[in-house]
Amino acid sequence: xxxxxxxxxxxxxxxxxxxxxxxxxxxxxxxxxxxxxxxxxxxxxxxxxxxxxxxxxxxxxxxxxxxxxxxxxxxxxxxxxxxxxxxxxxxxxxxxxxxxxxxxxxxxxxxxxxxxxxxxxxxxxxxxxxxxxxxxxxxxxxxxxxxxxxxxxxxxxxxxxxxxxxxxxxxxxxxxxxxxxxxxxxxxxxxxxxxxxxxxxxxx
Amino acid sequence: xxxxxxxxxxxxxxxxxxxxxxxxxxxxxxxxxxxxxxxxxxxxxxxxxxxxxxxxxxxxxxxxxxxxxxxxxxxxxxxxxxxxxxxxxxxxxxxxxxxxxxxxxxxxxxxxxxxxxxxxxxxxxxxxxxxxxxxxxxxxxxxxxxxxxxxxxxxxxxxxxxxxxxxxxxxxxxxxxxxxxxxxxxxxxxxxxxxxxxxxxxxx
DNA sequence: ACACTTTTTGAACGACATGTCAAGAAGTCG
DNA sequence: CGACTTCTTGACATGTCGTTCAAAAAGTGT
Numbered sequence: 001x002x003x004x005x006x007x008x009x010x011x012x013x014x015x016x017x018x019x020x021x022x023x024x025x026x027x028x029x030x031x032x033x034x035x036x037x038x039x040x041x042x043x044x045x046x047x048x049x050x051x052x053x054x055x056x057x058x059x060x061x062x063x064x065x066x067x068x069x070x071x072x073x074x075x076x077x078x079x080x081x082x083x084x085x086x087x088x089x090x091x092x093x094x095x096x097x098x099x100x101x102x103x104x105x106x107x108x109x110x111x112x113x114x115x116x117x118x119x120x121x122x123x124x125x126x127x128x129x130x131x132x133x134x135x136x137x138x139x140x141x142x143x144x145x146x147x148x149x150x151x152x153x154x155x156x157x158x159x160x161x162x163x164x165x166x167x168x169x170x171x172x173x174x175x176x177x178x179x180x181x182x183x184x185x186x187x188x189x190x191x192x193x194x195x196x197x198x199x200x201x202x203x204x
Numbered sequence: 205x206x207x208x209x210x211x212x213x214x215x216x217x218x219x220x221x222x223x224x225x226x227x228x229x230x231x232x233x234x235x236x237x238x239x240x241x242x243x244x245x246x247x248x249x250x251x252x253x254x255x256x257x258x259x260x261x262x263x264x265x266x267x268x269x270x271x272x273x274x275x276x277x278x279x280x281x282x283x284x285x286x287x288x289x290x291x292x293x294x295x296x297x298x299x300x301x302x303x304x305x306x307x308x309x310x311x312x313x314x315x316x317x318x319x320x321x322x323x324x325x326x327x328x329x330x331x332x333x334x335x336x337x338x339x340x341x342x343x344x345x346x347x348x349x350x351x352x353x354x355x356x357x358x359x360x361x362x363x364x365x366x367x368x369x370x371x372x373x374x375x376x377x378x379x380x381x382x383x384x385x386x387x388x389x390x391x392x393x394x395x396x397x398x399x400x401x402x403x404x405x406x407x408x
Numbered sequence: 409a410c411a412c413t414t415t416t417t418g419a420a421c422g423a424c425a426t427g428t429c430a431a432g433a434a435g436t437c438g
Numbered sequence: 439c440g441a442c443t444t445c446t447t448g449a450c451a452t453g454t455c456g457t458t459c460a461a462a463a464a465g466t467g468t
Contacts (some may be wrong), residue, residue: 157389
């Protein structure tokens with residue numbers, strides 16, 4: 001099992017992370033190997049020896065992003081009030097568009113740029129979206145059990161609605177000089193979820 | 205004012221329309237002049253003589269798309285029930301993703317690919333989104349006056365929510381083998397608008 | 409110290425990008 | 439019909455793209 005020969009001069013995680021940052025900001029096609037070389041300090045030959053192709057490296061970066069989305073989705077149904085957490089998630093989209101413009105959501109960016117037509121990327125994007133949808137749904141179901149969300153709510157449909165709104169805000173915010181102008185759309189979506197009829201077991 | 209010399213061999217509207225179709229499907233960078241040449245039957249030299257640059261031609265195509273979006277937005281507040289029309293608009297997004305995959309909304313596509321950073325494209329996208337938002341808002345306000353929409357609804361916020369959902373569905377549908385699975389999110393969004401409390405002036 | 413293995417390096421490749429240009433084709437107008 | 443103007447044509451200039459490769463460098467293990 002012991003490896004011989006010259007060892008790698010770069011850290012795999014660092015390369016994937018740097019590539020993720022670049023692909024996230026500029027997209028797949030607009031990020032050239034020259035960009036990667038200059039930002040990561042790794043020559044094309046080394047990248048090819050290590051990852052095989054630009055596309056394969058992109059998939060690694062996208063996979064890491066999707067994993068991070070999975071983690072965020074799993075944290076969604078944690079203890080405590082759920083709706084404020086969903087609200088913060090969506091407002092963060094707008095806040096990030098303001099403080100770090102031009103990135104958006106890499107899953108959505110990839111969908112817009114490469115899908116359909118790139119099957120491998122499609123699987124990763126589909127998986128990421130799926131994890132977010134399920135995370136939201138389970139969080140809403142938990143909130144429903146605690147009375148935070150009304151009993152008549154279809155949590156699955158609402159999860160898809162919130163995920164759709166989230167992706168839409170990523171897009172709209174790119175064209176908006178002041179993204180927080182869209183914040184009231186988030187509250188409008190959440191207002192439909194709260195339990196107005198006093199059937200809650202533990203209210204505010 | 206009379207022009208002399210050889211007349212154009214192609215129709216301007218046809219060129220813009222063909223370019224729109226290509227840019228819409230593949231995006232700006234991924235559409236090469238060779239693609240345009242082969243699809244439109246016009247050589248690069250002619251395109252440059254007529255429009256100046258690939259970017260200028262793209263802006264013309266995007267401008268036409270934005271104009272079409274404006275028309276659609278203006279038709280939104282026509283007579284009759286508004287909510288079914290909004291519902292049809294959103295479901296059409298999912299239907300189109302199924303029957304004509306890989307196009308999405310050109311405003312959203314352009315936002316994801318070029319914004320921020322392309323100011324001219326940004327103005328067109330911002331204008332198109334703005335028109336859609338205002339069209340939705342005015343349609344909701346008209347529906348509110350007729351009692352179709354509840355009186356407590358914030359039509360501006362709901363318009364931004366619906367526009368965000370629309371753009372998000374365009375993105376999500378790209379990664380979805382069966383886009384109509386997302387249809388219940390549309391109904392969930394619309395359910396929050398209907399007037400449940402009998403304050404309507406003209407209900408069925 | 410030596411043989412061996414792997415990585416790094418930077419130049420080079422073919423393909424394709426956008427944009428240009430000179431020459432010929434095809435009209436208009438006196 | 440002939441002078442003039444504009445458009446078309448397709449080759450070309452220039453640059454960048456993703457990718458490959460042979461040689462040099464830098465490690466490992468005995």
